[in-house]
Amino acid sequence: MKHLLLKLEPIIWLLFGAGLSIGTMLLTGFVIVVGLAIPMGLVDPSALAYPRAHALASSWLGRLVVLGLIALPLWKGAHHIRSLSVDFNGGDRDGAVGGLLYLAAGICSVLGIIAVAQL
Amino acid sequence: MAESNRHMRVEILRFDPDKDEVPKSQEYEIPVEEDWKVLDAINYIKDEVDPSVSHRWSCRMAVCGSCGMMVNGEPKLTCKTSLADYEGSIKIEPLANFPIVRDLVVDMDGFMDKFRKVKPWIVRAKERAEDMENLNEKGTYSQSPAELATFKQFSMCINCLLCYAACPVIANEPDFIGPAAIALGHRYNLDSRDEGDRGRNEIFRGEGTAFSCSFANECSEVCPKNVDPAAAVNQAKLGAVVDWAKGLILPREGA
Numbered sequence: 145m146k147h148l149l150l151k152l153e154p155i156i157w158l159l160f161g162a163g164l165s166i167g168t169m170l171l172t173g174f175v176i177v178v179g180l181a182i183p184m185g186l187v188d189p190s191a192l193a194y195p196r197a198h199a200l201a202s203s204w205l206g207r208l209v210v211l212g213l214i215a216l217p218l219w220k221g222a223h224h225i226r227s228l229s230v231d232f233n234g235g236d237r238d239g240a241v242g243g244l245l246y247l248a249a250g251i252c253s254v255l256g257i258i259a260v261a262q263l
Numbered sequence: 264m265a266e267s268n269r270h271m272r273v274e275i276l277r278f279d280p281d282k283d284e285v286p287k288s289q290e291y292e293i294p295v296e297e298d299w300k301v302l303d304a305i306n307y308i309k310d311e312v313d314p315s316v317s318h319r320w321s322c323r324m325a326v327c328g329s330c331g332m333m334v335n336g337e338p339k340l341t342c343k344t345s346l347a348d349y350e351g352s353i354k355i356e357p358l359a360n361f362p363i364v365r366d367l368v369v370d371m372d373g374f375m376d377k378f379r380k381v382k383p384w385i386v387r388a389k390e391r392a393e394d395m396e397n398l399n400e401k402g403t404y405s406q407s408p409a410e411l412a413t414f415k416q417f418s419m420c421i422n423c424l425l426c427y428a429a430c431p432v433i434a435n436e437p438d439f440i441g442p443a444a445i446a447l448g449h450r451y452n453l454d455s456r457d458e459g460d461r462g463r464n465e466i467f468r469g470e471g472t473a474f475s476c477s478f479a480n481e482c483s484e485v486c487p488k489n490v491d492p493a494a495a496v497n498q499a500k501l502g503a504v505v506d507w508a509k510g511l512i513l514p515r516e517g518a
Contacts, residue, residue, distance in 0.1 A: 153474035158504045227477035231431045237475065 149238050149246070156223060156246065163220025166212055202263040210263070214256035215249075222249040271295045272352035273304055275316060278363050286363060288354070289313075295346055302330050302341040305355065305367070318367040325487055328421030331358050331428070332367055338428035340487040358428040360437070374424060377440045381448030381466060386459025404456040414453035417446045417495050419488045426482035426492050432475055440472045442482035442492035449499040460502070467503040474500060 149156070181187040190196075200206050222245035229241050270292060278286035291308050302320055309316045320330040323342045330341045333356040335349065346353070361369035385404075426442040433439050448467065452460040467473040476496045483493040 147470060150470040150474075153470075154468050154500075154504050154507055157474055157500055158508075161501070161504075230435060231477050231479060234435050237436065 147238055149242050156219065159216060159219035159249075160223035162212070163216035163218070163223075167217045167220055170209075170213060171217070198263070207260045207263060211256055211260045214259070215253035218249040218252050219246075222246050269295050269297070271304065271346065271349075273308060274352065274354040275305070275308070275367065276354075276356040277316070277366050278357075279365060280363075297347060299346045300342050301332075301334055301339065301344045301346055301349075301353065301355065304346055304353070305341065316367070317365045326421060328423035331423040331425045332356065333359055333428065338425040338485045340423055340425065343487055358424055360428050360430070360433045361424065369424070371424065373437070374422075374427060374441070374443075377444045378422075378447065380440060381444050381451075381463060382459055383447045383451060385451065385454065385457045386462065388458040406455055410455040413455075414450045417450035417453070417490060417492075420446060420490050420492075421488055423487060425485045425487060429481040429485040431479050431481060432477055436471065436475060438471050439475045442476075442496060443490075445473055445476070445499050446490055446492040446495035449495040449502070452499070452502060461506065464503040464506040467499050468507060473503055476500070 177187060178192070182189050182192070201210050222242075226242040226245050229235050230237050235241060273291045273293060274288050275291065276286050277283070277289045291312055293304060293307055293312065295304055295307075300323075302323065305316070305318050306320070309318070318330070318332070320342065321327040322329075325340055325343045328340075331338060332341050333339070333354075334341065334344055335354050336356075338358060341355070355367065357363050357367045357369045361371070361374075364370050420443050422443065424443070427433050430439070430442055433441055445467070448463045451457045452463055473496055476493075478493060478497065480493045482496075483491045486492060
């Protein structure tokens with residue numbers, strides 16, 4: 145198990161990078177639509193009515209996007225917190241903090257897959 | 264030179280490996296001119312006050328990269344840093360994250376070893392007939408201005424080591440290959456004449472290289488030549504991961 149995190153670093157970074165991109169692009173769009181456009185009356189609220197939204201989310205592409213929105217930012221957050229902890233505490237890059245964070249992100253990603261499969 | 268009215272207290276970290284157990288600081292009160300750089304103040308001390316002060320410098324125009332020091336705790340090229348930006352007193356120390364040889368001089372050997380690891384030269388897969396065709400009459404490979412523009416920024420590094428002094432990862436892990444070395448390797452990966460990117464990507468995927476970077480961006484903040492090593496590191500990460508993913512899908516020649 146020694147150096148496991150260091151060996152997985154490129155894959156972790158890929159998930160982190162994807163989470164960062166999806167976080168900045170899709171979540172920003174989401175906030176603009178739900179937080180600004182609908183309250184300001186620019187978009188008809190019925191566009192996001194439950195049956196319509198459910199139909200969109202439960203299509204194959206929809207499930208994939210929802211899973212990406214759930215799982216990838218978790219990896220982004222885990223990687224950020226691990227990097228901060230290493231930079232500020234002088235911690236071990238291969239240590240338990242990173243392992244636990246990625247384990248949590250992994251478990252929640254699996255839960256996300258289950259949730260999306262049941263849509 | 265006209266006598267200046269302005270005086271400044273300059274604190275310099277002193278260390279003589281033959282006499283001192285630990286570095287100690289020494290203060291000098293000197294007259295300064297309005298247009299002086301920090302390096303001028305150190306040179307004045309060396310020439311007029313205390314010839315035992317040791318420091319590195321050469322070109323005085325931000326090209327040679329030898330006068331990097333910590334000025335009030337920040338890595339600076341002292342020939343490019345105006346004294347006028349500081350009030351009353353100033354503290355000069357050798358670059359952080361490096362072993363001190365003497366006073367303000369640091370040991371660069373570890374850094375040079377890191378540089379060699381990224382193969383900072385043009386790698387050709389094999390000598391080919393078309394190589395000879397691409398050679399122009401001067402005996403060099405042709406390259407268009409657009410191809411040059413893809414990496415030119417990353418080739419402007421003057422090896423001043425400021426990015427190593429600023430990097431929080433280097434501070435924790437002295438073996439980390441560091442911003443300038445990754446930027447240099449990435450510069451060759453982007454070079455249209457080079458074919459060594461697979462080898463360098465493998466190096467970048469290894470432990471203690473590109474993926475040890477936590478993207479604090481401090482290297483780009485302190486870089487006096489606007490190389491933006493943090494961007495190079497991030498691009499190198501992406502290149503290394505894409506190369507890894509390609510290796511999973513496509514069979515490799517000679518693999």
